[in-house]
Amino acid sequence: MGRKPRLRRGFSEADNDEDGDRLVVQVRDKQGLVLLHSNHAPSSPLSLIPVPGFTENKGWRIYTEAAVSGTIFIQIAELESRRDEETLEAAFGFLLPLVLLTPLAAIVCWLILERSLRPVLTLRSEIAGRHGDNLASIRTEDLPLELAAIAKSVNSLMRRLGMALSAEREFTANAAHELRTPIAGALAQAERLLAEAPDLNVGNRARQIRASLANLAGLSEKLMQLARADAGVAAASQPVDLGSVAALVVEEFGRSAGQGEIDLVRPSKDAPMVEIDQDALAIVIRNLVENAVRHGASGKPVKISIGKDASLRIINECG
Structure with missing residues (x-):
């Protein structure tokens, strides 16, 4: 047993x-x-x-x-x-990996977002780089489908804007060109009338007509210059000294009677250079100075200030 x-x-x-x-x-x-x-x-x-x-x-x-x-x-x-000890150990065992993994997860998320948003930033910079002188189409081959649709819409808008600007420039150039011949003929007739008019009153009126036609001819010439600048003809491959061109304009105004006093302030060192045709730049400065003299206070000087960053300021005192 x-x-x-x-x-x-x-x-x-x-x-x-x-x-x-x-x-x-x-x-x-x-x-x-x-x-x-x-x-x-x-x-x-x-x-x-x-x-x-x-x-x-x-x-x-x-x-x-x-x-x-x-x-x-x-x-x-x-x-x-x-x-309680086991509870704390379990909590610590849970929180420790969480604390270690949270920064890593944040970095990974940031990298993913940065990579995902890179096409958006590229499209934004492309759109920001477009202006009146740069209406080139935006490349859509490397963009996602959603952003490519936006880029195509922007390209369509820029094409319509380009056609509108071209039409405006052509109209300005054609109008100025067409006005030159009749204005020149009317001015010649006013000169002939002034030479042949025996009456003093008729001569005064002829001189007024001549002055008005001369102003109209100057306006037509400025329209031609504007159309030339808008078409990009004023661009130059070699930079020119902004201060030297402004000094030439001031010297020209100094030789003209009744133009008023013009003060030029420019850097003594490191002359600011700009990439623009010298003649076109002189035309722009002259037009600005003329407007400042015409609309400024009588007897007050016009100041031309040129900064080291190639900035141009024309200051007048209003009456």
């Missing part, structure tokens, strides 16, 4: 049981006496009366389950301090 098994007051756990130091077990009868307990469990009862479910007593968190028709109770308990 085999030997009769004996009850043991304690039962051991395997050495590799990770819960052996954390959870303890007691087996009790319905009177509350401890029949069996694990190695790390106290020999005294964990609670006064075993009640199924979760309870707390003397720093223990206890779960009780009834068995054998309520005559045996199995209790599994854990110290609350150990429970």
